[in-house]
Amino acid sequence: MSRSPSAPARAAGPVQLVLLLVGSCMPVLGAVLLSPVLPRMEEEFAAVGGAEVLVPVVLTLPALFIAIGAPFAGVIADRFDRKRLLVWAMLAYSVCGTAPLYLDSLYAILASRALVGVCEAAIMTCCTTLIADYWSGPRRVRYLGVQTLVTTVSATLFFALGGALGAGGWRTVFWLYLVAAVVAVPMARFLWQPVRPEHEADEPVSAGRLAVPVLVTIVGGLVFYTLIVQLSYVLDDAGVTDSAAIGGITALMSLATAIGAGLFAKATRLGLRPLLAGEFAVAGAGLVLVGTAGSVPVVVAGAVLTGFGTGLLLPTLLTWAVDGLSFAQRGRGTGVWTSALFLGEFLSPLVVGGLAAASAGLGGALGIVGGASIVLALVVAVLLKRGSGQHAAAFGRAAA
Template identity: 40%
Template sequence: MTVIAPNTGESRVATSFHGWLLVATCWLSSTGAVLIAPVLPLMRREFADTPHADLLTVIALVVPGLMIALFSPVVGAIVDRVGRKRLYLTAISLYAVAGILPWWLTNLYAIVASRVFIGLAEAAISTIATALVANYFSGTERQKWLTLQHASASIVAVAMFSIGGVLGSLSAGWRTPFLIYGCAIIFLPLIVKFVWEPRDAEPASPVAARLPFPWREAGPLSAFILFASVMFFVVPVQISFLITARGVSEPAVIGLGGAIANAGIPIGSFMFHRLARWPINRLLVIAFALLATGLFTIAQLPTVYTTVAGAFVAGIGSGMVLPLLGTWLIARLPFEQSGRGTGCYMGAFFLGSFLSPLLVAFLAYRGGGLIAAIGQFGVACAVVAALVLMLALVKKGAVSSVHAARADRAPLA
């Protein structure tokens, strides 16, 4: 896609280098929590004398995701008004500074506060990077990079989990993984040199500039993304507990099983990339049918092998559905509102990451344990697959592909 650089008036064409740069900065948001997850018990032990230390260490882990969920839509509105690049640089600088602070902090409350700022920075980074992908690329290229964003993030997250554990075992203990946050500064000179403030190659639409954000279209789709995100995080968050529930206690076996299960996510993202020209309804049926099949397998077949296999199948479904819905949402909005659309997507995605373990815990408490809760999630996915299938059979709903969702610009009225 050709995008105008307003400072020069010249057209610039984004390349694979730009795509990987934007995708790589999105890894900062997806790996921030898993990096410190292995050292939480060590943190809890050091701050055992602090009131509510158990709760505060968990909050330190999850509060960035909550901040992303709450503030991504706000960031999206801001970048549509003031631009992307300057806020992009500011957010990455804040991420590096706030992320490394716990290396020196000796107060658990201060550490939690630093994690709040990490979340605000991550909200800006993920929203701006995804918006720039949507601005720099179009059609199959846009869909490819949005897909790679999800697929690569899941792989990097697994690696960061291992790195965090190794660093936590060093002499400095739980503080060492926080040093990794400082490495974010390597992105600053790259962004300064290679990222430009985009402007649509076509003249701005006066109608799009005047009209309010189309919540009638984006709102229900954002709610659907929230539901899909809750389902997406069931396998990554719960897989170690599910394997343990099958009687396995060896960390090596749990780690291997988790790696196999999570491998389904990038495979699902790749499948969406290859099938993106299929009708959206058809892809949604396949994705939620895979999710339902995988979750039912976990709930009904009580061995560790079937649990890992079911989680792998569910991972394929979740890896398909989120890039599909994200591409669909952004495709329905004009350039002038792409930042807000991206903010809606990121907000729904990370709110799902926050709500998913809470909903699993609630259903497990009310409905007979973790395995039973997984079965109830499978029922929900099966119902969605059946409803979308009925719409597809009567040729209602999203009968086109994500590429045909608009003629490169969807009218808002």
């Protein structure tokens, strides 16, 4: 697509924001929609060797392929066209997402889920990059926080939808992937490829610029996803076996995450170093509470604390990583950040499972993850104070 240097700048508004926020929810759809129907899928494929392991992978496999594919999606977004990549990815997402409606092989379904992850990598990278392209300064910061808020709320909605649709059979939930094709139509009409500023060269993203934010984001993704996966097991061990009660407590944690994300724009006034350190400390303290709790009320309190901390954490990590990038670098930088986040999410159940096997069960594993998060809060505080002033400065300019 050609870019005319003299073309007037177009002003993005509510329509563009809504479309990009809806697009950002697609990876969440893939992550939580299938959770309620996994037992039925396992019954369906009980004759397949290793089905008890392979069926849960249907849920987690897209996250791995988001981690693998997002950097490549970022390169394509920077070198070609963010809007076109997004629209085509949304259409492909619908095709791959609905494939299990007619696939009878578990291995074929797994292959389709890998392709869903590739599509999600492009969708998440392009949506986040276009938000950063269309808006700047305080509005960019606010809308990145809103992105986390909306995706968090949608996770609760999609979980409920998955349970309701699953009553009609495990395949029924896959019809919901058609929504991406519907949304792709107004995206093609109302979104546009931004014009690269004339003074910007097509320069590579500095590895040093992103190294620290990316490494911290991997741990942030791991912390964020820990209770999303493990809370129901903790509650079951605590004697809460009613699915409605578990769903209500999970929704309460999601609400706390949404509140944290909603407060992000105002919280940026604190500055990057205290905000990031505080977020890891709060989330870690919540995990320690959950891991060591002797009663359900303490588990709930810890879950709410963790949810609030991670709700603030994700937009902070994203703003830290990508806000200072130029237009020519933004897609690649966003892709690398997205890869780091979903790598952390993919690793989370593996790390917790390994720690649980090596320590005193699930509670001990959660306590270790929480303690590590608190230690990281201290490390980040020292690291940013000594060597990453440029990151803090970029964050401060965004919030100003």
